[in-house]
Each structure stands twice: as structure tokens, then as C-alpha cells.
Ligand SMILES: Nc1ncnc2c1ncn2[C@@H]1O[C@H](COP(=O)(O)OP(=O)(O)OP(=O)(O)O)[C@@H](O)[C@H]1O
């Protein structure tokens with residue numbers, strides 16, 4: 380795509396600056412933060428280890444990543460989030476299709492979703508513990524509840540936005556219901572659906588981890604709270620950094636699904 | 646009204662009323678509920694089309710052509726009257742009927758070849774066969790070389806040709822077209838019109854073409870139904886007795902000119918009624934504000 384056939388323009392800048400201004404600015408900010416952080420940590424102004432040195436954090440990241448029990452906790456959390464996403468996502472998809480497909484259903488029920496959607500799901504946690512126990516069950520439930528709302532609302536909205544003529548095209552070629560759903564409705568709605576799943580993943584992560592920090596004996600959230608209770612600051616920062624990287628990675632993977640044909644879209 | 650003498654140039658032209666019609670539209674009335682009350686979009690329209698016949702429907706914007714098109718295609722219900730295909734009452738999309746829509750209707754997530762192969766996929770044709778056929782029809786509408794492109798990468802006229810190819814690829818016995826050439830320039834329109842006519846003759850397709858382009862209607866049709874502005878009624882039916890096979894060259898003939906003039910005089914009345922209506926509506930709205 381990027382080749383300019385035939386015409387050879389001098390692309391290299393004459394003074395040979397290796398970075399574009401934006402990149403340079405970004406690097407500068409990172410360098411500044413690192414320097415400030417180290418200075419703050421060395422100064423000893425803040426109470427004990429609240430700002431540990433980057434070296435200590437780096438060592439903690441390394442130690443955490445080479446500790447097999449970490450992977451047990453990571454696996455637990457990943458499993459909880461995976462199941463939560465599956466349950467919350469599929470039920471959100473089904474409810475969204477129902478609401479988007481029927482004016483009657485949407486008039487009757489959609490308002491509830493709008494009221495419940497923004498309400499902090501953590502208030503359900505005590506209930507979930509009673510229903511599903513203190514193990515992964517209640518965490519999955521929290522993640523699933525969180526994930527359900529953005530998926531359902533996005534799918535319902537996306538379904539109403541579908542160009543009606545595309546539905547008429549499908550019908551005119553006598554597509555059956557299954558074909559209509561798989562070959563027209565879902566592909567036509569892929570952007571709102573993926574957007575919903577992306578938002579859903581974000582809140583499922585929050586729901587699950589929050590639940591783990593409240594009451595549990597395994598999972599990343601449990602590790603964070605454990606590190607906090609023994610005031611192991613480098614360990615806490617290490618966990619946060621690892622979590623951060625993982626959630627960015629997950630988001631990118633989901634974004635790829637939707638972004639792949641972005642340019643091909645009208 | 647001065648009678649224009651239209652001699653039948655081709656004595657063998659199908660005498661439409663004599664043969665058993667394949668498509669019968671009987672006394673259709675379609676009303677819409679609108680905020681300003683009930684609007685009668687189609688008012689007691691009847692048509693009877695013989696196998697292989699090419700009928701044009703022409704009328705001013707907003708006269709109910711697309712509504713009639715959707716009723717015949719089985720995509721609208723809640724109307725009075727009946728539509729019959731080969732004697733059988735239509736209650737939904739009929740397998741023998743193919744539709745080309747007025748609106749932009751390509752699937753943005755499918756490339757050109759997959760768009761055209763869509764009806765064949767729905768019908769369950771084996772993969773090799775449907776791509777072979779799709780490729781043939783992509784070529785027919787002059788889009789070879791664009792098979793892997795997505796609609797967003799094409800011009801409006803190219804996209805309209807993709808939807809044409811898609812419907813033609815299904816090889817329907819009855820073809821309904823709602824202003825399929827509207828987004829095209831005059832030259833492409835004429836050439837593509839020739840192609841459609843070629844296929845239509847080959848497949849002995851029965852065709853209903855909705856348009857508001859008089860040249861296009863006369864060039865292609867055996868018969869032209871002129872509709873009135875709201876409510877949409879049949880104002881006149883004009884037999885076009887130009888010889889077949891026709892090509893776009895016919896547009897410069899004298900007989901062609903006479904047909905165009907007659908239909909234009911009919912249509913001008915309706916179109917200006919439509920415009921007056923629009924204008925007075927705007928004035929009324931301005932008054933009430
Ligand atoms: N779903 C609908 N609800 C209410 N009114 C409608 C609906 N569809 C069409 N109409 C009205 O019916 C009339 C006929 O519309 P239609 O689309 O059939 O016109 P048309 O002849 O195809 O016009 P054009 O040549 O501009 O495409 C218009 O006045 C339109 O406003």
C-alpha cells in the first residue's frame with residue numbers, strides 16, 4: 380500500500396532526526412516520570428515504601444513472574460473472567476437481540492437496563508456470596524452481571540441501526556431465520572457487538588477483581604490485597620503493572636476482531 | 646388530447662392481453678398511517694404482465710412506485726388487493742421473483758464477488774459453481790478486476806451495479822427493478838440497459854422496471870404504465886411498438902422521439918401537480934409556524 384511506484388521522493392529528513400515529534404514527546408514524558416519517581420523514592424519524603432524504587436518494582440515483577448503460585452492465581456482470575464464473559468456476553472447478546480428485534484419488548488423492558496446499567500454492581504456481591512459461595516462462583520457472577528449490561532444495550536442499539544434495505548435484500552432472496560441472523564443481522568451489527576464485548580470485558584475485569592479483593596482466597600485481586608496487608612509495596616506495584624499489561628493485551632485482541640475490516644466498511 | 650398514431654411496427658410483438666399472464670397485480674390499495682393522517686400511496690392499481698414481457702412503470706417522485714414494488718415483491722403487507730405469480734397468490738417473497746432495490750443495498754462486509762454470490766449461497770449452491778456464476782455476472786456489469794474490493798472502495802454507480810449483478814446472478818424468472826440505473830451516468834445507463842435487455846431476452850425474463858427516466862423506459866419496455874401523482878393510480882398504459890431486438894441506438898430514431906414526447910406530456914402534468922403539492926405544503930407549514 381505504502382509504496383510509491385516509480386516516483387522516488389527523498390523520504391529521509393536531511394538533518395537525520397530519528398524520531399517524529401509525537402514519539403519524541405511521548406518518550407520525554409516517560410523519561411520525566413521515571414526521573415521524578417526515582418527522585419521521590421530516594422528523597423524519603425513519603426512514608427516508608429509508598430514509592431518504592433523502580434529497581435525494587437522491577438525485581439518484584441521478575442519474582443512474581445517466576446513464581447509458579449502466581450500462575451495459579453492468574454489462571455483462576457482468567458478462568459473467572461472467561462466464564463463471566465461467556466455467560467454475561469451470551470445472555471447480553473440474546474437479550475439485546477430480543478430488545479432490538481421487538482419494539483414491544485424494548486418499550487417494556489429496556490428502561491430497566493438503563494436504570495440498572497450504571498449502578499455499581501459491587502452492591503450485589505453479598506448476595507452473590509450467599510447464592511454462589513465464597514469461591515470462584517461468586518466472582519464469575521459478579522463479572523457476568525457487569526458484562527451483561529453493556530453487551531445487551533449495545534446489541535439492542537446496534538440492531539435498530541441496521542440498514543433496513545439489507546434486511547429486505549435478505550428476505551427477497553428468501554433467507555431463512557438462521558441465515559438472516561448469521562449472514563445479515565450479526566455481520567451488520569459486528570461493530571456495536573464488538574464494542575459491547577469490549578466494554579463488557581472492561582467491567583467484567585473490574586467486577587471480578589473487585590470481588591476478589593473483598594472476599595476470596597485466590598486470584599489476582601486476592602494477591603493484591605494480600606500484598607497490601609503485609610505492606611509489600613513493590614509486589615503491589617508489580618501486580619498492578621502485570622494486570623495493566625494483560626488488560627491492554629485483551630482489549631487489543633478484541634479490538635482486532637472488529638478493526639480488521641474497518642477500512643473495508645462504508 | 647391529440648391522438649398520436651402509433652402503428653405497430655413489429656406485427657409479431659406479443660399481444661400481451663391474450664397470453665396467460667405470469668404476474669397479476671389486482672386492485673392494490675396501500676395506505677400508510679402518518680402523523681398527518683392516512684396517506685394513500687397506491688390507489689387501486691392493477692397490472693397484468695405476460696411471460697417475457699418488459700413493462701416500465703413511470704411516475705413522479707413520491708407517487709408510490711417503490712411501495713408498489715415492495716408489495717409485488719412480497720415485502721410489504723397490510724394492503725388491499727392481490728398479487729399473483731403464475732396464478733398463485735403471493736404472501737411473501739416468491740422464489741421466481743428477483744428484486745433490485747432503489748436504495749444502496751450492497752453488504753458492506755462482503756467484497757464484490759461475495760456480494761454477488763450471496764443469493765446462490767442462500768440457495769445452497771456448491772461453492773465452485775456459485776463463484777463461477779458470480780464471476781460471470783460481475784463481468785457482465787463491467788466490474789471484472791474489482792472482485793476482491795469492498796463496497797466502501799467503489800463508487801455509487803459501481804455499488805449499484807454490484808446489487809444488479811447480485812439479483813441477476815440468481816436468474817429469477819421475474820425481475821423487479823426499482824430505478825436500478827438512477828446512480829449511473831447517461832452512457833453507462835444506456836450500455837447497462839442493453840446488457841439487461843440481452844439477459845432478459847436470453848432468459849425470457851418477465852421484467853418490471855420502475856423508473857422516472859422516460860428515455861430509459863421507452864428504450865427497454867414493451868409497455869409503459871404511467872402513474873399519477875398521489876394517490877398513485879394508473880393514468881395511462883402506452884404500448885411501445887419498437888422493433889426487437891433493440892439497442893441503445895434506437896434512442897435517436899424518430900418513432901422513439903414520438904413516444905418520449907407523448908409520455909412526457911402525460912408526466913409533466915403529474916410532476917407539476919406533485920411540485921405544486923410540495924410547495925403549498927411548505928407554504929402551509931411556514932404559515933402555521
Ligand atoms: N413506511 C412508510 N410510512 C409512511 N409513509 C410512507 C412509507 N413508505 C412510503 N411512504 C409514502 O408513500 C408515498 C410513496 O412513496 P414511494 O417510496 O412509493 O414513492 P416513489 O414513487 O418510489 O418515489 P421516488 O421516485 O422518489 O422513489 C410517499 O409519499 C411516501 O412518503
Ligand SMILES: [Mg+2]
Nearest residue numbers: 710711712747
Ligand atoms: Mg422509489
